[in-house]
Amino acid sequence: MYATVVGGVIDDVCGDLGFETALHFTGGCSRKLTTVPLDTTDADFVQFNFRFSCNTNPGNPVNRDTGVMIDYSRNGGITWNALFELYNDGNNEESRFVNIMLPRESRGVGVQIRWWQPSFTASGADDWAIDNLFIGGKREEKMLSDAFTIHNYNVRPAGLYLDRDDKDMWQFYDNTYPSNFCGRMNVIRAGDNTGLPVSVGTKD
Incomplete structure (x- = not known):
């Protein structure tokens, strides 16, 4: 880049x-x-x-x-x-x-x-x-x-996920990833990487 x-x-x-x-x-x-x-x-x-x-x-x-x-x-x-x-x-x-x-x-x-x-x-x-x-x-x-x-290749990437279907709404989503949770499909799970901050920001 x-x-x-x-x-x-x-x-x-x-x-x-x-x-x-x-x-x-x-x-x-x-x-x-x-x-x-x-x-x-x-x-x-x-x-x-x-x-x-x-x-x-x-x-x-x-x-x-x-x-x-x-x-x-x-x-x-x-x-x-x-x-x-x-x-x-x-x-x-x-x-x-x-x-x-x-x-x-x-x-x-x-x-x-x-x-x-x-x-x-x-x-x-x-x-x-x-x-x-x-x-x-x-x-x-x-x-x-x-x-x-x-980059720490021993943990799940904690930066941007650019291939999600909702990415046209969100500018940044740090320490998050698409997942299933408590029986619900296609939710965003956050905070799995201990010690790293979690943030989600919309586009303008």
């Missing part, structure tokens, strides 16, 4: 952005996340949970130019066009939900989406995290969805 991940690791340092772990960018050289080329012809939006400066104490001053840019490319990354900017406003105590409507110019075959931080003060400083990334629209037009979970 990703062409490049630079300066980021999956961890739980930033707390629960959506599903316990998130993709956390703290690298000292570059910080960048780029998708593989996608067919966004019928896509409507980019959605994700986001948090700034998990490693920074609340109230510490931040620089206006340490924000994160979201761009798109239609030519394999040769040129990039600005889509959105996330300002580092110093509010690092909670995550935020970001919904970016895709303009017509960003829709087509071979489109890549990029998150990158042009400048930061030092390794580990001005960090940021992203989780529950979703690019798409209607059910049959899903392009990309990722909860950035750490």
